[in-house]
Amino acid sequence: MKKFFKLTTAAALSLGLLAACGGGQDDAAPAEGDSEQIGSEDAEVELVFWEFGNTGYDVLIEQYVQDNPHVSINLQNSDMNDLHDNLFTSISAGSGAPDIAMVETGSIERFKTATDAFENLYDYGAGDVEGDFLEWVWRDAQSADGSIQFGLPTDIGPTVMFYRTDVFEEAGFESSPEAVSELIQTWDDYREVAEQIHENTGALMTDAAELVFNSRRDQATQQYFNADNELIVDEHDQIKNAFTYTAELLQDGLVGDIPLWTPEWFSGMGDASYATMLAPAWMQGVIKDNEPEQGVWSITTMPEGAGNWGGSFLTVPSETEHAEEAYKFIEWLTAPEQQLEAFLGYGLFPSAPSVYERTDFKDYTDEYFGGIATAQVFGEAATQVEPVYKGRNFYPVDDEFKEALDNLAAGSDVETEWEQALERVSRILERQ
Structure with a gap:
């Protein structure tokens, strides 16, 4: 839990x-x-x-x-x-x-x-x-x-990409919202920029791997269940692709596995240890509370759309x-x-x-x-969200894939963790 x-x-x-x-x-x-x-x-x-x-x-x-x-x-x-x-x-x-x-x-x-x-x-x-x-x-x-x-x-809570202008500039990139949006239009772009930022600054691309997974999951047109509450992750590749993409970034040391809402996670907002945060509109207040300096963080669109x-x-x-x-x-x-x-x-x-x-x-x-104009950025994101059925067992199932990502951070194998997560999900649904 x-x-x-x-x-x-x-x-x-x-x-x-x-x-x-x-x-x-x-x-x-x-x-x-x-x-x-x-x-x-x-x-x-x-x-x-x-x-x-x-x-x-x-x-x-x-x-x-x-x-x-x-x-x-x-x-x-x-x-x-x-x-x-x-x-x-x-x-x-x-x-x-x-x-x-x-x-x-x-x-x-x-x-x-x-x-x-x-x-x-x-x-x-x-x-x-x-x-x-x-x-x-x-x-x-x-x-x-x-x-x-x-x-x-x-x-x-439409999701966007918060980012540190100082980290992007240190890595050699322009840091305006327009420039960063143009630089990172796709998830392939996101990985390429992550590699350059890590090489040039030592910073991670983002704080928590689960936020990358969440972002790609929330852009999916199909997730865990169909309207009849039947598990469908084996019938399409969108969730598997989100998991594999996140796992590879994690294993390559480009994103962190910092637990959300911990002192380490909060302090990272102010010490430039990561370059971006994929998060919803209400995260503005959390960032302000933990990094008081103005003008360091900015906001732009996420690659390939938005979630909520x-x-x-x-x-x-x-x-x-x-x-x-x-x-x-x-x-x-x-x-x-x-x-x-x-x-x-x-x-x-x-x-x-x-x-x-x-x-x-x-x-x-x-x-x-x-x-x-932050409101306009979030408004654009809100209109990009795709309607998708989640189902009453969304969170218990989602927890298992997050647990698999945690295990990967400890050195496990991607395919093994995926299969074991599916087995745990099956046992959970059998008890419903």
């Missing part, structure tokens, strides 16, 4: 990527955390909204209850994993679920199996706003046959007595206008592409990253 812990910790460290859920039942039992009543005590309808992360939604909720004084919101913030566990317990018991529940994108499949436990948002008008969102994001919260919409998308790491959905558990009011609120909160405010105020990257064309968004720059 080590790798899964890394992933969920990443989300917890984000700029407020994810939020939680809320409900109107008196016996609702969220994880321990902060609670805030927003709106009149005399409001006709109270909606309990569980959230996790630093979203800034309390500010937006103040706007909503002013315009809708018959509604109050009981906003309850707690740990993401605790929230998911409590939500699962509540819907399993048929008691204690909230009116509105925020579910992280990596956990949505876990809840999609409980079709009777959530309102189908198509019944409340979700089809009218479907076009407001990126197609791949919308599909992530949809049933396999497209008949049920479990949640409305909030923010996302993070984001969440607002769902309406079926126990609610206020489904109509809950839906109206989440439709408002996820509308492009509010997504723009959440981005400008708290860095939540919008899942509504119309925001990318707005002046306030396009003109957004960040002096820390050299004054470039």
Whole structure:
């Protein structure tokens, strides 16, 4: 479970990527955390909204209850994993679920199996706003046959290539985002540049091999499962190619195997020990917290496209007595206008592409990253993500391939590790 812990910790460290859920039942039992009543005590309808992360939604909720004084919101913030566990317990018991529940994108499949436990948002008008969102994001919260919409998308985590300008310059390359994007258009280019950087500076190309694997995996049009939850890694070569490519970089000493979220990993952001970081939009805050010098790190596109790491959905558990009011609120909160405010105020990257064309968004720059228009870079990445079915067993299976990469770092054989990972995956699926 080590790798899964890394992933969920990443989300917890984000700029407020994810939020939680809320409900109107008196016996609702969220994880321990902060609670805030927003709106009149005399409001006709109270909606309990569980959230996790630093979203800034309390500010937006103040706007909503002013315009809708018959509604109050009981906003309850707690740990993401605790929230998911409590939500699962509540819907399993048929008691204690909230009116509105925020579910992280990596956990949505876990809840999609409980079709009777959530309102189908198509019944409340979700089809009218479907076009407001990126197609791949919308599909992530949809049933396999497209008949049920479990949640409305909030923010996302499109992936890009963060890079150190000083390392590229020391290796003899131009360091502007345009020059680096032109230099590294393909994964073959990435390897060639890695070889030159290592030869000329001694630096690794990137910190953690698993981020290279993640990047290529997330660009794949097919991953571990098909829509029937059947394992398909032997039916196509995209995951095998991602694994082999990463393994070769690792074995050639061009990328590191530094565990994410460790002191060594954090310190590497400031000591120029690696040249690039393949990561999502919310990693901006993590880099700033660990490398205070401005103008050293910059941002450009990844080779051959982009993926997504993070984001969440607002769902309406079926126990609610206020489904109509809950839906109206989440439709408002996820509308492009509010997504723009959440981005400008708290860095939540919008899942509504119309925001990318707005002046306030396009003109957004960040002096820390050299004054470039960072929002535009992430917006371009978001539109490149390919929709792909992940399945409810995505993380347990993914963990096994990450474990195989760890074993390779210790000197194991590529083909042996691949086959052994498949054997472990088979045993996991047999127990499901």
